[in-house]
Every structure is written in structure tokens, then in C-alpha cells.
Amino acid sequence: xxxxxxxxxxxxxxxxxxxxxxxxxxxxxxxxxxxxxxxxxxxxxxxxxxxxxxxxxxxxxxxxxxxxxxxxxxxxxxxxxxxxxxxxxxxxxxxxxxxxxxxxxxxxxxxxxxxxxxxxxxxxxxxxxxxxxxxxxxxxxxxxxxxxxxxxxxxxxxxxxxxxxxxxxxxxxxxxxxxxxxxxxxxxxxxxxxxxxxxxxxxxxxxxxxxxxxxxx
Numbered sequence: 422x423x424x425x426x427x428x429x430x431x432x433x434x435x436x437x438x439x440x441x442x443x444x445x446x447x448x449x450x451x452x453x454x455x456x457x458x459x460x461x462x463x464x465x466x467x468x469x470x471x472x473x474x475x476x477x478x479x480x481x482x483x484x485x486x487x488x489x490x491x492x493x494x495x496x497x498x499x500x501x502x503x504x505x506x507x508x509x510x511x512x513x514x515x516x517x518x519x520x521x522x523x524x525x526x527x528x529x530x531x532x533x534x535x536x537x538x539x540x541x542x543x544x545x546x547x548x549x550x551x552x553x554x555x556x557x558x559x560x561x562x563x564x565x566x567x568x569x570x571x572x573x574x575x576x577x578x579x580x581x582x583x584x585x586x587x588x589x590x591x592x593x594x595x596x597x598x599x600x601x602x603x604x605x606x607x608x609x610x611x612x613x614x615x616x617x618x619x620x621x622x623x624x625x626x627x628x629x630x631x632x633x634x635x636x637x638x
Contacts (some may be wrong), residue, residue: 476505500543508537510596520572521551558638592622
């Protein structure tokens with residue numbers, strides 16, 4: 422509202438709003454509005470991506486499109502990957518990918534931010550097997566469970582990592598596991614994970630409660 426008043430008129434599109442907010446930086450950035458699923462492939466830049474701040478992978482289709490471009494564009498030893506919504510339990514493909522990248526030695530965990538964002542630095546080329554598993558969530562249940570447990574223990578082993586999840590890490594990890602089972606259509610596994618969630622967590626996260634209740638029904 423304050424920005425609209427300062428400009429003398431409201432922003433009519435999201436893109437116009439982004440440009441207004443970032444007016445002093447437009448010599449350095451070029452905001453683009455597009456359908457990421459169908460239009461992002463044109464933005465692949467081999468060996469040119471310095472920072473990927475991923476805040477749009479809200480579905481598996483979006484994740485597939487984003488990862489495809491990132492995998493072509495990263496620079497081993499240089500690129501930073503920031504997962505804005507890593508704490509979002511309903512996006513288990515991010516959890517799987519981060520675990521696979523760390524376990525394979527393709528990336529280092531270099532930081533985290535309050536609320537649950539995770540920062541990786543790519544140290545080596547993304548192994549083809551990691552890429553192939555992640556696109557389309559092509560893990561076996563055994564692979565997915567092993568990657569989940571690896572990353573759960575990795576985070577739990579460092580109080581600084583746990584702290585950014587604001588006292589909810591156990592519930593978040595358990596809820597991620599429920600969504601992993603959901604991706605496989607495993608009702609019994611999802612039900613067991615769901616039963617381990619605290620009522621307080623489910624009450625505070627109605628989207629998880631509603632999605633999981635619908636699946637378990």
C-alpha cells in the first residue's frame with residue numbers, strides 16, 4: 422500500500438510489483454514472469470549459475486523443471502544452492518535431493534537460516550544417478566528411507582542446524598517421512614508416521630493435516 426501511494430498508482434501485476442520493489446537494482450537484475458514448468462528450460466546456462474535460490478518447487482512438476490535447468494547450469498566448486506522451503510514437509514523431493522547430494526559428496530552443507538532454509542555449496546558435478554533419482558521421484562522405498570534417515574541424523578547431530586527449525590525438528594522430520602510414504606502410495610507407512618506427530622504440530626499445520634487425513638482416508 423505504501424509503495425502504491427508513493428508511486429501514485431497501484432501495481433497491476435506481480436512483475437510490476439517486483440520491479441517497483443527492486444527499482445534501485447534493475448541495472449543488475451532482470452525480473453522475469455513465466456510458467457516454470459513449460460518455460461524455464463530456455464534459461465539453462467551451462468557453467469554460469471552462481472546462486473540458485475529455490476523458492477518455487479511447490480510441486481513435483483515444478484521441482485522437475487527447476488532441477489533440470491539447475492543441473493545443466495551449476496559450476497562445481499562455486500555454485501550455491503539455497504532451499505527456501507526445506508522445512509516444508511509436503512515437498513519431500515527437496516529432502517531426498519539434499520540428502521543424496523551430501524551423501525554422494527557432491528555438495529557441502531554450508532549453512533542454514535532461521536525457519537529452516539538450507540544452504541549447500543556444490544563441490545563436485547551432480548552424479549547422474551542423483552539427478553536421475555530426483556527427477557520424477559524415482560527412488561525405491563529402501564533408497565528413500567535410507568536417505569531420509571541419513572539427513573535426519575545429519576541435522577540432529579548439530580544443535581545449530583536443529584535450532585533453526587524452532588523446536589519443531591522432530592515433528593518436521595516425521596512429517597516428511599509421512600509424505601515420503603504418501604509419494605509411494607504407502608498408506609500404512611504414512612499412517613504410522615502420522616500417528617507419531619504431536620497434536621500441537623498438526624494443529625499448527627492444517628495443510629499437512631488435511632492432505633494426510635485425505636490420503637489416509
